Amino acid sequence: MTATEDIHDLTLKSIRVLIADLVQQFNGGHPGGAMGMAAIGIALWKYTLEFSPNDPGYFNRDRFVLSNGHTCLFQYVFQHLIGYKHMTMDQLKSYHSSRLDSLCPGHPEIEIPGIEITTGALGQGISNAVGLAIASKNLQETYNKPGFPVVSNHTFCMVGDACLQEGVTMEAVSLAGHLGLNNLTVIYDNNQISCDGSVDLTNTEDINAKFKATNWNVIEVFNGSEDVLEVAKALAESKLSTDKPTLINVHTNIGIGSNVENNCSAHGAAFGEEEVDRLHIINGFDPGLKYHIPAEVYEFFGDLVDKGDAYTQKWSKLVAEYVFNYPELGVDFQRRVNGELPNDWKNYIPSKFSASPTPSRASSGSVVNPLAKNINNFIVGSADLSPSVNLIWDKKVDFQNPQVNTSCGINGDYSGRYVHYGIREHAMAAISNGIAAFNKGTFIPVTSTFLIFYLYAAPAVRYGALSDLKVIHVATHDSIGMGEDGPTHQPIEIAALFRSMPNLNYIRPCDSEEVAGAWEIALEANGPTILSLSRHKLNQYPANSKRELVKKGAYIFKDIESPVLNIIGVGAEMGFAYESAELLTKYGLPSRVISFPSQKIFEEQSTEYKRSVLQRGQIPTIVIEAYAPNGWERYANAGFSMHTFGKSLPGNAVYEYFGYKVDSIVERIKSYMIRVQKDKSILWEFQDLNC
Amino acid sequence: MTATEDIHDLTLKSIRVLIADLVQQFNGGHPGGAMGMAAIGIALWKYTLEFSPNDPGYFNRDRFVLSNGHTCLFQYVFQHLIGYKHMTMDQLKSYHSSRLDSLCPGHPEIEIPGIEITTGALGQGISNAVGLAIASKNLQETYNKPGFPVVSNHTFCMVGDACLQEGVTMEAVSLAGHLGLNNLTVIYDNNQISCDGSVDLTNTEDINAKFKATNWNVIEVFNGSEDVLEVAKALAESKLSTDKPTLINVHTNIGIGSNVENNCSAHGAAFGEEEVDRLHIINGFDPGLKYHIPAEVYEFFGDLVDKGDAYTQKWSKLVAEYVFNYPELGVDFQRRVNGELPNDWKNYIPSKFSASPTPSRASSGSVVNPLAKNINNFIVGSADLSPSVNLIWDKKVDFQNPQVNTSCGINGDYSGRYVHYGIREHAMAAISNGIAAFNKGTFIPVTSTFLIFYLYAAPAVRYGALSDLKVIHVATHDSIGMGEDGPTHQPIEIAALFRSMPNLNYIRPCDSEEVAGAWEIALEANGPTILSLSRHKLNQYPANSKRELVKKGAYIFKDIESPVLNIIGVGAEMGFAYESAELLTKYGLPSRVISFPSQKIFEEQSTEYKRSVLQRGQIPTIVIEAYAPNGWERYANAGFSMHTFGKSLPGNAVYEYFGYKVDSIVERIKSYMIRVQKDKSILWEFQDLNC
Incomplete structure (x- = not known):
């Protein structure tokens, strides 16, 4: 073995044993996936990602999303190794404990430094990652100038077999392929094991062919639990893609080295004291020595803090020069980086409305369309109901792969801020969470469909609420008064869900004035809002309704x-x-x-x-x-x-x-x-x- | 033109003009898709489907599901033409009216004779169709004997561009391919138009390749709005598939003949009086003559009632002989056809339980597993949480393509009644709706996952409630007490949704005795039930809890x-x-x-x-x-x-x-x-x- 191979080997063994120890400690957690993915982790954090442990929020960092969130020990352990200060060994030991100060919850949570977004329910993370890539792409196209790539980050996302079975994933994958998001790499931890047993109990499709059919690059790595450099090579190759997102299909061994390797028992339970001892021994570690990382391993990752500092310094310098060279754009960019709206944003909201009966979806359009037109934080889209939700503004540009020429002649480019999400309500909401998570306030994603179809999107709406992401959902046709489409389309119980969902504002305004108030609340909120709006005309109450009192x-x-x-x-x-x-x-x-x-x-x-x-x-x-x-x-x-x-x-x-x-x-x-x-x-x- | 081509041509024109008339009448509805699909309708009802207008519930009928439910006029008009007595011309004219006796709602509803299942929200119908095909396959394998194909029906499903974008569709498609459901044909109305405009605004994937990657046959028909015989040929070919479901990709023209042909304006609005007049003229009809079907067209479909009677008579005779030759199986088959449980089903439910603390998921297992083992109405499955939901019974057989040999060695066949749905919660619930809709009571589908993940499945749970389908959802890990998995997995607001959903029983029993009562309610109900169960051990209250009072x-x-x-x-x-x-x-x-x-x-x-x-x-x-x-x-x-x-x-x-x-x-x-x-x-x- 070369010296590099030696240190990879030692690192892999250390990580696998540490994970087994951590799961054994409280006899619970998910060891197998995290162990099988260790080589991917080295390839990512040692050789690929641009990030800064001292500044987890560094604006131009590469984003990493762990869509198979139950393998969170993977991310926590690497956070520890690569120098995130908060992630001490003591913190790692809080996994599955009853410690209230734990930064190692059962699934990654956005509140923890270095975690881009909360994941857990399968399929959410990969859809968020598509959103992160859209956000970056839009900023690049809006702000970058020759010699000034002020936004240049790439988004990486880990998924497991399970994520790829979820419908929301296939929605997001289809859209990402259509949009040609070459700044997105999805790494598939292909261990062919899920809770029920082998994946072929339920899934025998050709994943590579499916992704290719959906306009993705596919790279395959066969020895993915061991061959760090091969994974790193694939990651590097994926960054060079010119017009497609990339799936790296990495074959791994769940629970590698354990007596349940490649078995579903490795997925979600501790191995038992005896087996953990055996794992120590076969990996060359003393069974008495728990939670041990050799000094050489720390040393191996020792350069990453300095590299991170260098990245942030270089970027700050680049931005300063950019502001000097492009003062107007530069000031605008800094506002976006700071996550701010222009101070005068409220001026775009009409102070008065027509007194004639108006559908509240139309009132909403008259409030938000001037905002969306004039303020580039807004990125608006619809799940194929653009003609119905009143969110199209004059001269809107679609966010679109400029290489696509549509049959209906409506084209766009990556600076566009109107997204045709397609009939993919769930992905629309999950992608919008990702856009919002790019950096607090940089974007205000607006989604739209009928209220009833937000039931398709509800899990993603929930994740937005859980992660405090300011996404605004425009839910029209919100009453039986929508009429002939009938009981399949008339919402009865949907409001009860959203009214009881923590951290979510569900607002149902009665006229245009209240719609204005509702939009102001949504725009001033920290978390997500659903605006519940009518299809049909509503009477106006200029003498009664007060936008301030909606608050x-x-x-x-x-x-x-x-x-x-x-x-x-x-x-x-x-x-x-x-x-x-x-x-x-x-x-x-x-x-x-x-x-x-x-x-x-x-x-x-x-x-x-x-x-x-x-x-x-x-x-x-x-x-x-x-x-x-x-x-x-x-x-x-x-x-x-x-x-x-x-x-x-x-x-x-x-x-x-x-x-x-x-x-x-x-x-x-x-x-x-x-x-x-x-x-x-x-x-x-x-x-x-x-x- | 041949005589056949002549009558096809006249029929197509009559249908298109009638649809334009019906939508114009109240200035609302969806004309374009229904018009573009008319040739498919002829191919289906004239040349392919085995059905009986005099007996819409004929047990061995081919099932047809309109997944793109907004094109319901397609189905209503054909019901009229092929001799369903309830669907008079007067009824057709009730589409979009305020008539309370209308049998032509804005989306197809199961209560109407000949409608297999309520559809509307996209992706539900195709997933239901997968369920109908599973039901049929399971009955075939359970009951058919050489010379006695007592169940031999095929399932056909229409989908549009939109259905194919929905995640639930891709989940169901992936499972159908894995299961090798050769008794399922999906007909894709490929008009490349959705509400926002051309489909390539949001979707540029290779659908054929995607389906092939998912183990489907693909047949393509290019002149699908005109060439009836080509569509019929493809339908016939699909029925011959030996080991795969079939997608027929039929290229059609939305709003064919109108001035908005191949345009999104044809999708969801009336054409206007003037254009309807023009449509009459170019199709050779008098603009003054509305709602007119020429006698030749009625005559063309005139043989179908008799053919239907012959089907049902032949089948009745076959079943009588079957019962004679296989008395035990025959009686069992008739019980299933009648949708009954064995009289003694309650005897399988334990009369007493252990007094030691028990997780209610385990209590549930002890109630349902003996039922599921002994009563073949039960078809049980899990969204990859089999080890967690306590639904595995001794010697269970998986519903599985017998040609698949899984890596973990757990194989099955089509007589099996345990379904590994994969991590596809939404499709699991929608497919189960389809299984239940095959024939009332013939199957009792049971689904399972954590309560929180029923939020992914909620739209399908809703359709089960809307259609009064007895599906039982086993929702475990139903409290924060499930622990370390954290806020992503702990349900807070899920019960509020299901408690407010009409027609759905959401039951949260407190101990084993109440679990028994809850199962009895679920099994005696007409519609769906969610059983909300704990992961952790619960105290038992033998002196207090009463199964009868749960009711x-x-x-x-x-x-x-x-x-x-x-x-x-x-x-x-x-x-x-x-x-x-x-x-x-x-x-x-x-x-x-x-x-x-x-x-x-x-x-x-x-x-x-x-x-x-x-x-x-x-x-x-x-x-x-x-x-x-x-x-x-x-x-x-x-x-x-x-x-x-x-x-x-x-x-x-x-x-x-x-x-x-x-x-x-x-x-x-x-x-x-x-x-x-x-x-x-x-x-x-x-x-x-x-x-």
Whole structure:
């Protein structure tokens, strides 16, 4: 063996044994994949990636995403070896412990320095990686000048057999191939083992051919658990691709060296004390010596901190010269690097709107399109519903491989900021998470489709919330009032999911003014937002709706003297609430109207404010919304809601079919109020008034 | 032209003009795809499919699924032409109307005779079709004998460009290829147009190569909007495949003949009166004559009713002879055809369980595995979590292509009833919908993965609910108590989605006895059920839990004299409720315990029963569950719930971290009760006691 081979060998053995030790410690975790991938790790961090341990957030770093997140020890152990200060051996030992200060959770989390994005559910990471590559590509095309490659990073992503079976992966892969993202390398840890056993229990496709059919380069490495240089060569080759993303199909051995090598038992359990001892011995280590990394191994990675410092210094210098040479572009670039919007961004939001009935999807377009047109942080796209979601601005340029000439003649380039995601809702949301994760605030990705189809995207929406990524989801056609497409397309239970999802703002504005407020919230938020918008025209309430008060979650929309009840109106169904309240007031039941665009934001308000709005215990509150009621019971004593799926009828007819008609609503509320007068105890039990 | 070509030509023109008329009528709908696919329709219903208009449910019929459901006029118009009695011209004219008796909704719905399954959201139908093919294959292998092909049907599925972009499609396609389902033909309406414009805006992959890489036959037809016989030939050829499913890539022209032919404007809007008139004229029809089908066209399809009758008669005779020759198998087959379980199915469910702490996933296994082993209606599978979900029974046989020899040596054949779905949660649920839709009750598909990953599968779970398909989803690892895998794997908001989804039972049993009750509910239900089960061991309550009372949704778990409060315990968190109640009672606050496995089932009970359980207005109720609270406010005045994502810690530690510890729960409840005593008005506002 050469000296290089020697040190690779020692390093591989050290890492494998360390991983076995760490998993044995608390008798839990995922050792096999991490062990099998050790050679890939050396090839990546020693020989390929540009990064800086002293500055994990270095803007132009190569991004690395661990899509097979359960192998996180792989990344933690390498973080330790390559000099990330936070990742001490003591921290490594916190894996699977009950230590609250642990930086080694069961799956990688974005809050940990050097982790680009939280992964775990399979298929998310690779889709995020496509987003990271899109972000970089767009910045390159927007800012780079001859001699000034201020953005030049590459994105690398590890996937396992499992990630490649997930639908979201195949969506993202298809789009990445179409877009020709040559700055993306996916490394496939091909160990042919998953939880159930060998992969051929369920998958016998030709992965290489499948990727080639989807416009990818494919490189194959056969001895991938041992041959560091061969992997490094493939990684280097992938960076030279001119017009395609690259899949490196690396054949590895899960649980290499253990008695369960190449067996599914190596995947998710400790090996047992005896076997760990044996592993120490066959790898040349003393079984008594746990958590041991030889000095030579530390030394082998010892140059990486200095190299990292050199990268960041060189880049800072390059940027300084760039700003000097291209002052206007340079200032803009620095703003993006700082993750800022132009100070005057709010000026693009209309201060007033037409008073004629307007679909809230159109209101949304009138708010965001001037922003998207003028502010290059925005990168907007649709899952093939561009004509329906009102997100196209004048002279938009598509983010597109400039080599593609489309049949419909709408072409683009990599500086474009409108993405045709295709009918790939899940990948759209996951890719947008990746774009947002490139660097906080540099991009504001906007996605769009019908609210119902965000159920396809829900796992990615969840990861955005979990990772606090500012992605804005424009969800139109958000009520049964969307009409004839019928129950398959009418959302009933979708809001209940998103209202209960932590860290996510789900906002359902009732008119253009509230839409403006909702967009302001979304743009000022840290995490993701879903804007829930109507297909059909909604009445406008210039005298009642207030964008500033949307930021309270709920507010008194129409007050009245000596009210005897509150009616909560929400989004597309505000009209029913408003008109019912007017009629009830006329009939001697003075009714206040409360607009309630966001439960989550309302919960964040003071008790005093909440009480001033709802007057709980003083007067009954009735909610009108054409969704499942779940959650409204917190604010209302009774309500009109949906307990079945919808129906294929024109918008007005479907509302009426389910009892959403002012006359009948008013009658039912009157009879409810009579019942309440007779027996106050019914206030204790939420009443479904249209059941 | 030959006479055949003549009648094809007239039929094509009649259909295209009729579709234009029907969409123009109410100025809405999807004409283009249906027009472009007309030749495929002739090839299918005139020349290929075995079906019976007089008996739409004929057991051995070829199944046809319209995965691109928005082109539903295609199917409605052909139903009319081929003699389905319900589909009159008057009914066709109800498309997009406000008629409540319409059988022509905006997307095909299973309740309509001849519609195999509800489709609409893209990718569902093709995945359902894979399920239909699996069902048929399994029956063939189980029952057919030489000379007695009692099950011999083929499954055909139409897809559009859009379906093929959806991830769930690629999951189902990959599995269908692996399984070698030669009884499945997918017909690709390749018009290269989607809503945004030409498909090459977002997709430039080589579909044929992609399918071939996934073990599919591919046949290409180029003149697919005109050449009926070429399509019919391809369909016939696909039926001869010996070991692979077939994709027929049929090139068509969306909106053929219209001024928006091959343009996205043809997709989802009426053409306008003038253009419809022009379409009449160029196709040789009088513009004044709307909704007109020439007599020759009716005549052309006139033989199909008799042919259908002949099919059903022949099959009935075949089955009668089969029963005579194979009496035991024949009786079993007839039971399956009738969609029945053996009468004694409940005997397989244990009447008692061990009193030692047991994970409810294990309880579930002990209930269902004897059923699945002994009753061949069950077809069980997992999304690569077989070792974790406790669904493997002794001597199970995998549903597997017998030609595949797996590396791990676990092989199977088509009579097997355990499916390795792979890491394809969405397809697993959608395929299971298809299996259930084969014939009501013939199969009971069981799926399994962690609860959190049912979010990937949620759109398909929804379609099962919408179509009333009895599929049972075994969702394990259903609480933060699952531990170290962390927030990516700990469900917080998932229950809120499924509790608010119409027609779906979401049941969270607290111990083995309740698990037995939950399975009984699932097996007696009409629609789908999610069983929400723990990874970790749960205490058993033989004196308290009652399987019969699970069927009430909630019940008094432990009563007490003169209670001052109710504590609701749910599923894996029952222990906290039960022990807290004991301690509080000891401390002078006599506390009843309510077990609450299902909100939806509880809502179906009488008001009297609900009041007897909850005593709303008499004593406060506190719920303890480690999920988002949304929905519990209906039943409780206060609660312990989750308002953030979870944390990567061992199970006990993560519970404790979020305040789920008996001591601290008791302290908080005591202080809550003191506050209530001082000021009853706080009962009006739901209190989050661990915030």
